[in-house]
Amino acid sequence: MSAALRFALQALFWGGWAGAYFALPEYLPLLAQIAIIALFVLSLDLLVGYAGFVTLGHAAFFGLGAYAAGILAQQGWGEPISGLLFGAAVAALVGLLTAPLVLRGGDLTGLMVTLGIAMMLFEAANRMAWLTGGADGLQGVEMWEIFGVWRFDLFGRTAFVYSLTVLFLLYLLARLIVSSPFGLALRGIKGNRRRMEALGTPVRARLVAVYTLSAAYAGIAGALLAQTTQFVSLDVLDFHRSADALLMLVLGGMGSLYGAMLGAIVFMVAHHALSELTPQFWQFWIGIALIALAIAGRGGMLGLAGRLLARWGGR
Amino acid sequence: MAEPLLRLDAVSAGYGGARVLHEVSLDVAEGEAVALLGRNGVGKTTLIATAIGATRLFGGRIAIAGRDATRLPPEARAALGLGWVPQERNIFRSLTVEENLTAVARPGPWDVKRVQALFPRLAERRRNLGSELSGGEQQMLAIARALMLNPRLLLLDEPLEGLAPVIVQTLLAAIRTIVRSEGTAAIIVEQHARQILPITDRAAILERGRVVHLSPSAELAARPDLMDRYLGLSHA
Numbered sequence: 001m002s003a004a005l006r007f008a009l010q011a012l013f014w015g016g017w018a019g020a021y022f023a024l025p026e027y028l029p030l031l032a033q034i035a036i037i038a039l040f041v042l043s044l045d046l047l048v049g050y051a052g053f054v055t056l057g058h059a060a061f062f063g064l065g066a067y068a069a070g071i072l073a074q075q076g077w078g079e080p081i082s083g084l085l086f087g088a089a090v091a092a093l094v095g096l097l098t099a100p101l102v103l104r105g106g107d108l109t110g111l112m113v114t115l116g117i118a119m120m121l122f123e124a125a126n127r128m129a130w131l132t133g134g135a136d137g138l139q140g141v142e143m144w145e146i147f148g149v150w151r152f153d154l155f156g157r158t159a160f161v162y163s164l165t166v167l168f169l170l171y172l173l174a175r176l177i178v179s180s181p182f183g184l185a186l187r188g189i190k191g192n193r194r195r196m197e198a199l200g201t202p203v204r205a206r207l208v209a210v211y212t213l214s215a216a217y218a219g220i221a222g223a224l225l226a227q228t229t230q231f232v233s234l235d236v237l238d239f240h241r242s243a244d245a246l247l248m249l250v251l252g253g254m255g256s257l258y259g260a261m262l263g264a265i266v267f268m269v270a271h272h273a274l275s276e277l278t279p280q281f282w283q284f285w286i287g288i289a290l291i292a293l294a295i296a297g298r299g300g301m302l303g304l305a306g307r308l309l310a311r312w313g314g315r
Numbered sequence: 316m317a318e319p320l321l322r323l324d325a326v327s328a329g330y331g332g333a334r335v336l337h338e339v340s341l342d343v344a345e346g347e348a349v350a351l352l353g354r355n356g357v358g359k360t361t362l363i364a365t366a367i368g369a370t371r372l373f374g375g376r377i378a379i380a381g382r383d384a385t386r387l388p389p390e391a392r393a394a395l396g397l398g399w400v401p402q403e404r405n406i407f408r409s410l411t412v413e414e415n416l417t418a419v420a421r422p423g424p425w426d427v428k429r430v431q432a433l434f435p436r437l438a439e440r441r442r443n444l445g446s447e448l449s450g451g452e453q454q455m456l457a458i459a460r461a462l463m464l465n466p467r468l469l470l471l472d473e474p475l476e477g478l479a480p481v482i483v484q485t486l487l488a489a490i491r492t493i494v495r496s497e498g499t500a501a502i503i504v505e506q507h508a509r510q511i512l513p514i515t516d517r518a519a520i521l522e523r524g525r526v527v528h529l530s531p532s533a534e535l536a537a538r539p540d541l542m543d544r545y546l547g548l549s550h551a
Contacts, residue, residue, distance in 0.1 A: 190409075191408060
């Protein structure tokens with residue numbers, strides 16, 4: 001793909017978001033959620049797509065960020081930006097502390113440990129109702145204006161612009177990270193871990209770093225959801241959230257930042273559209289799409305699109 | 316007397332429960348190039364894999380630059396100055412040529428510019444993916460990538476194996492530059508003694524996991540009887 005075409009497609013992607021703000025005003029709350037989930041899947045991509053470490057418990061960090069930011073605001077500090085940073089810090093700290101557990105042993109062991117940590121956090125949040133509101137959810141989250149100027153409105157305008165801006169900035173940061181020597185080392189580890197060790201890369205330290213980074217990203221996504229909906233339910237820690245994010249990532253294309261975001265958008269839109277048509281049956285269609293993509297080849301939708309473009313361009 | 320750069324002291328090593336090396340001792344001095352010769356399956360690859368720490372150690376000690384490295388993991392040995400180029404090359408297929416290089420770079424005289432000057436082919440192919448390279452290009456990239464670590468000792472495992480004669484000449488010239496002009500120490504595993512003896516200082520011959528001969532390379536080159544005995548007629 002030529003650089004010009006690549007740039008045009010990226011401009012189209014972000015321009016599309018901006019256009020949606022004007023074209024679909026009644027859908028802004030949904031669009032804000034899509035941007036937040038796109039950030040969550042992006043965080044998962046850093047870990048799974050780039051470093052090759054598969055997790056089934058990533059909702060743990062999303063939920064931690066959501067509860068951290070939500071409780072901070074409920075307790076009287078409703079400043080959004082510091083709330084995001086607080087959510088990121090709590091998630092990153094837990095990521096850093098659990099990384100040695102998760103990275104012990106083989107891939108399957110790690111997978112089980114991520115699953116176990118997420119289950120524990122879910123039950124802990126359920127039990128600690130005095131702090132989290134338990135099954136009723138966290139009530140009374142009151143956000144201040146962003147930079148003292150933009151109030152969170154009922155129509156989701158501020159929520160959407162805020163979420164999209166955070167997604168865009170963190171995408172830019174992620175792009176810098178994955179093309180840095182650190183990011184290249186992660187891809188090397190995914191390709192051949194033993195080889196990277198012999199080439200002098202402290203593989204374990206790199207994995208701890210990316211696990212923590214990915215946790216921080218997920219924490220910010222969770223914090224965004226808590227702030228924009230001014231509510232946190234147990235659902236933020238649900239297993240379903242981890243599994244869906246993995247699905248979106250595979251759907252869109254692992255190891256590509258746009259693949260991660262695209263997967264989230266398509267999944268969320270399909271979820272919304274199909275569940276209106278056939279409320280009980282929509283997962284059937286997602287299943288078919290997943291099988292088709294798995295058979296059509298690697299790289300998810302983005303990989304498929306790239307190959308089609310290459311064939312079309314080669315003619 | 317200065318400490319040797321690499322010291323293997325009565326090292327026994329192998330894989331799983333199988334011993335391949337039996338009490339092998341070998342020193343490599345700073346800036347010295349050693350040819351490691353022998354027939355198939357005598358333990359040449361195991362010896363350099365043991366130096367980097369990729370095998371199971373049953374006994375003996377390993378020191379790098381005077382520091383005990385017997386229990387160090389591979390990445391710590393690489394940090395002490397070992398650069399391993401395995402036979403399988405193991406190029407990162409999903410990274411471009413240039414990304415393969417920068418992913419492992421450590422500060423020092425070797426950088427992307429200089430390794431590309433050594434292998435101009437890599438400069439031409441710098442935006443190609445690792446999966447798009449020919450065998451010879453992969454070998455060049457594997458050596459260049461090890462150089463990006465700025466190693467004090469290069470471990471080359473059959474760098475000429477299975478390559479076209481013209482590529483072999485290119486690689487030999489590059490290896491000569493690395494060990495002669497740059498003065499980087501090296502252990503070079505080869506089956507084809509004649510190509511490698513002229514550019515090394517000493518030669519060791521392995522036989523069934525033991526060092527059976529160790530002498531200056533020129534001395535071995537003048538002993539066709541030894542070459543016949545340990546390496547086979549075609550190498551005399």
